[in-house]
Amino acid sequence: MTTEQQLRELQRASDYVLRREGFKKIHAEISFVGPGEIRRLNRQYRKKDAITDVLSFREFDAHIPFPNDAVIGEIVLCRSYIRSQASEFGVAYAQELLRMTIHGTLHLLDYDHETKRDAAIMLPLQEKYIEHFL
Template identity: 30%
Template sequence: MSIEVLNESGEVPGPVAEQELHDLARHVLDQLRVHPRAELAITLVDEEAMTALHERWMDLPGPTDVMSFPMDELRPGSDSETPEGVLGDVVLCPSVARTQARAAGHSVQDEILLLTTHGILHLLGFDHAEPAEEREMFDLQRTLLLTFLSQRGRTTTAAPDARTTP
């Protein structure tokens, strides 16, 4: 599995170690049985870059916390062969995540892990526009994040089913 983590946010070393984002992404993709040769990019950007993306692709003003850009429309696998391809890109804005974490009373690290999981689920076709979809996506998001953290011997202070901004 090819997972690339790029920190273009200007925050060094960044609020979350790139290796932890890589490990979380691998955990999510493994749990959802995405093809082992699938490709994923996770990029951390500053507010200016996120604002430009948010305005261009969503026609909404200002920065947001996470955006997902699917490529080959891969879906979670099954017991049969799953297709390989380019999953796409998850773009995160650490400064927006920091503000959200502060408002929610949890760590920036936990917020970014939550947003990464959320973004990957969007790449795999999950959405939360309808109540049933929201329940399914947020239940899965919670399970994936909590199992990842428990394997690392820690818990989260973030509500794993927390909403992200539009």
Template identity: 30%
Template sequence: MEIQIRFRKRIPGLKSQKIKQLLKKTFKDLVNHDVELSILFTNDNHISQLNRHYLGRDSSTNVLAFPMSGGSSTDVDFGLLGDVVVSADTAIRESKERGVPLNETIYRLLIHGILHLLNYDHERSSEEALRMEKEESRLLAIIMEEV
């Protein structure tokens, strides 16, 4: 898994190399193909624009995922897995509101976005939401052991 990270908005204490290392280790069983993942950390204004333009939703959000496959995780054999966009502003706010460390919030959002790229969709059904939530928790526990 090749991971490209861009910061349109910096997040204190967040290091690209550490993110790459942890995500590669965590997702090795789910994404064992030669795929590329792009991650962008941005602000609320920019993610609102993306949400409006691509999804027709006129609001800010914490994370967006743009899959490059045809919609099935089995389609992801090589090439681009997709793009994950995280609002640093929202992540910082959510971290404070929930009383959890910022890095935990960031990794939770990254996992959530990547699972969407792998065809998990909590909006599809309550069963799918539960399946996605369980997988998020499992993967976050793996990452937080390493942090």
């Protein structure tokens, strides 16, 4: 699958989550970066000097009305890190890429997993959305 095809499939998944969460006329931009760039972004915006799988950058507050066809934010994915993570978890790369896209989309909507309580809400929801595509 080409990068362009991958992006279309991931965009479809992100749009599905946004629609199911009640956001009809917004979308997220999705991009791929290498390990060096995601580490730089993680250090700059989260003060964590480490490579990571996905970062989400919101343009609008998820609790205010959005203009029609607005971009809620950007989901930045590191494919090489996600590929190694998929291998570590024993899942297909495409499935882990989908999981991280949905994960990033939920972060754009203010879901989080920093506390046990928040994780108990976000992570099952993430898996529910993934199941739709499997």
